[in-house]
Amino acid sequence: MCILLFKNSTIVNENQIFESDLLVENGRITKIEKDIEVPADCRVIDAKDKYLLPGMIDDQVHFREPGLTHKGEIATESKAAIAGGITTYMEMPNVNPPTTTLEALEDKYQRATEKSYANYSFYLGATNDNIEEISKLDPNQASGVKVFMGASTGNMLVDSEEVLAKIFANCPVLIATHCEDPQMITELEDIYRKKYGEDVPMQEHASIRSAEACMRSSQLAVTLAKKYGTSLHLLHLTTANELYQFESVKTLKALANKKITAEVCVHHLFFNSNDYERLGSQIKCNPAIKDESHQKALIQAVKDGIIDIIATDHAPHTWEEKQNTYFKVPSGMPLVQHGLQSALEFYHRGIFDLELVVQKTAHAPAVRYQVKDRGFIREGYWADLVLIDFNKSETVSKDNIFYKCSWSPFEGHTFGTSIDMTLINGNIAFEDGQHRKERYAQRIEFERK
Template sequence: MTSTLITNAEILNEGIRQQGDLLIRNGRIEQIGGQISAPADAKVVDAEGKLLIPGMIDDQVHFREPGLTQKGSMATESRAAVAGGITSFMEMPNVNPQTTNIDALEAKYRRAAEVSVANYSFYLGATNDNLEDIKALDPNAACGVKVFMGASTGNMLVDKEEILDGIFANAPTPIATHCEDTPTIAALEAAARAKYGEAVPMKLHGEIRSREACIKSTKMAIALARKHGSRLHVLHISTADELALFEAGKTLDSLGRANITAEACVHHLYFSDGDYDRLGAQIKCNPSIKTERDRTAILDAVRRDVIDIIATDHAPHTWEEKQGTYFKAPSGVPLVQHALLSLFEHYHNGDLSLDTIVQKTSHAVAERFNLKDRGYLREGYFADLALVDLNRPYAVTKENLLYKCQWSPFVGSTLRSTIAGTWVNGHHAYDGTTATTEVLGQRMMFNR
């Protein structure tokens, strides 16, 4: 493997911004800063006028493999991810068969090693029936345990109190929760069906998957975590009301314990209920996109460090599926290719600093999940990098989408920044135009 020298970059890492060079050798960052002499074997990339940051680590994706590959696959969606500056992902268990035992977990690792362009890890999914599998989990074998405390897929809803108590008492990894109260949602769905039949307006999704359902479930998760001292990470916060349940400026211990962290997703920061009339089922997701008040409150919580991490919850469905009526159109949005670019829109608007974007998409993810040698631009760390041109607009068209589903709610939008390059383990995975199909990803390791 030849070395790569990135020159004249605006390097942003750990809140420090400096002009300089970065040398990659054997997949890792060998040297940072100042002017670095190019080794004889080096490929030189001139990054004049561009921002060099750690690649985004997306801790919440659904890449649909195994069993749902008509929607997406590890190969297609990881390629779209690197085109969006995402160098690593953590993938969810609601596939077919579900990832609810060690054999299924390891099968996904084997498949990723064959096809993934980006680095990878996988969650072990919780059910009402697999507490013993969770207890037996090697803490280094999975990024976390995923608990659907309000589920929309299969039998993965965990609603037995004694099982939830056992999971929070015994999980050897961080617990990532989807918090929505299913009985609350079911009652609202029944009321909507009684009023509208099958013709429920899509714009009512934010009221049906309601704030009350989110608040009730999030309170339960936090209470269980406090009872047992669990490492709880609450995914995709969608309401202003939930934010009061979390503290700002949390400090992790060396194993990421002793706190409760919260996450926002890019679509809850970008869209609001005013977009349903234009986009309909394209932005139908769970938890739902709610009001403009919720959107701006979550954005403010990111600034105040109440929200610790930003992720995507990338969840593709086919275009044909999304054309169904309210109860038939599935929830989920493809997002990895434009996630970082959508966050830079908040920078251009003056709402988020570049430091905050890097912290929430890279550094904080590495700390929360105890990742080994990733998430920072540090000498000796893996060279997982994103190069961003903040001054070059990017028009999203159907033709430049890399998702297998071939649609995005961003089609027709022009975003004010461009991903000019992505490196995965020192390999140039995306050059600003073309994403490689080469298998570059590695299984992520943990300091646990």
């Protein structure tokens, strides 16, 4: 592996911003101090006026492989991820066939070994009848167990409270939940279908997949977790209603002891229901983007330590699929290439401190998921790094999108930040808008008992 020396970089790490050199050898950070002497056979990178951050760890993506590769693939979507400063991803099980057996889980790891450009891990999916597979899972074998308590593809909707209780009682690893009450949603879909037929206006999506449906489901998840002492992570919160259920913590030490945690996704921070008029089906996703009052509450909850992690829920669909009428349009949007940039917009707007963005996108996922030697800029840790230029803006266009689906809800938007360089395990994987041909990704390890 190459030796790299970053000179005069501004490092953002563990609630500090400071100027320093940083040396990378054999894939890991070996020295962080000023005025490091240049070793032989070393590439020197002048990082003056640029910021060096730990790469984002995205704990929720859908890369669509196997079975749905017309939308995205491990190779294409992981390349888009590193272009956006995401160095590690945790991928979801609702593919075809779904990742609901240990054999299917290991098949995905093998695929990633051969194809991924970013570091990777995968979830095992829960169903109404795979509790035996879940109970056999080694805690270090998967990111966690994903439980869809709202609609999903195939047989992955877990709608039996008896089964949910067994999963929460017996799961050997963190449970990550999608919380929406399916019965409430079905009833509302029937009401709106009778009113509009197939042409339900896209802005009604937030009414159909309502705040009440989210609240009822997340209450059930939290109740079960407290009853059985389960390690629970609620994915993509969208409502102010749900926030009272979570303890506020602001330190990573406190987060390490927090058994019930919460996440928000970048699109629920960035957009609100007013954007349906402009973007329509492009921002149709589950749970739905809701009104400005919920958006503001989520932003404040990030600042208050109620929400622990910022992720993307990257979920690409083809442009053609997104042109259908309401009930036929699939939910989800491509986000990994612009996830970190969109989170950093809140720094540019004076809403989030830069240290807070780094905590929520890198440190907190590493701590919550007990990821080994990643998520921080520390000597001895893997050099998963992103070099950011705050003096160079970037406008999203079809010419600079790397997703297989070739579109983004951010098209036309100018971000105040550009991604100058991304390192994967100490190797430059993306620089000046170009990917290296080589792949440097690794299966991430966990430190769990």
